[in-house]
Amino acid sequence: MCGRYVPPEEAAIERVWRIDRRNWPGWIKPAFNVAPTTEVPIIVHADDGATELLGARWGLVPSWWSKDTLPALTFNARSEEAAQKPTWRQSLRSMRCLMPARGWYEWNEKEQVKSESGRMVNQPYFIYCPNAEVIAFASLWSVWERPGTAPIVSCALLTKEAAPGIAGIHHRMPVVLAPDQQTMWLDPAASAPDVEAIIAGARQDFEAYAVSTQVNNARNNFPELLEKMRSQATLGF
Numbered sequence: 001m002c003g004r005y006v007p008p009e010e011a012a013i014e015r016v017w018r019i020d021r022r023n024w025p026g027w028i029k030p031a032f033n034v035a036p037t038t039e040v041p042i043i044v045h046a047d048d049g050a051t052e053l054l055g056a057r058w059g060l061v062p063s064w065w066s067k068d069t070l071p072a073l074t075f076n077a078r079s080e081e082a083a084q085k086p087t088w089r090q091s092l093r094s095m096r097c098l099m100p101a102r103g104w105y106e107w108n109e110k111e112q113v114k115s116e117s118g119r120m121v122n123q124p125y126f127i128y129c130p131n132a133e134v135i136a137f138a139s140l141w142s143v144w145e146r147p148g149t150a151p152i153v154s155c156a157l158l159t160k161e162a163a164p165g166i167a168g169i170h171h172r173m174p175v176v177l178a179p180d181q182q183t184m185w186l187d188p189a190a191s192a193p194d195v196e197a198i199i200a201g202a203r204q205d206f207e208a209y210a211v212s213t214q215v216n217n218a219r220n221n222f223p224e225l226l227e228k229m230r231s232q233a234t235l236g237f
Contacts, residue, residue, distance in 0.1 A: 006226065007031055009028065020046075041055060041056075044186065097141040107121075138199065139155050158174065209229070
């Protein structure tokens, strides 16, 4: 399960994608330890055909949601189940988006280390693509509207079985799209078989290295979280 990631700075997003329209309040601030329910940047194919940069709550709220409290644990969607689950299927059909990222954190439950507080915890790793400054998580988005309140734009990333090079850290990973897959992913007219083929052919060229247990605290948000632990070797596919 991917529950923390590192988004790119806005300038890096603009180097990779041609953004036709920005619907984000101000400049995207650097972040190094983003947790669910945070507002994150997503890229969508707007109704008028424009490529739009939006801010979205990381934790999808389906358009049909009727309860007073927002749903919990909707920041990840298992790609194997998304077409059947009510929470995801409408968005998978026609509201697919990209979540730009530098990489994500995962914790290896088979590797115990001592945290700064002295507790034994799972060793965290930063996972990234060495051949890409910015990667794109295959994601879903939704707009939830309710009378008397502002609409909530939200998103969730899709997950799949981990690539061989990082499966020793965790058995799941985000679906990461190659550049030549992204246009079709955003196209609301893409067929279900096309979407399945994109997920099946997603990137697997990742490396990982151990990072400080300071990343365990979601309030920590500074560049040093990305520093490689000197005693750990880099893992790669």
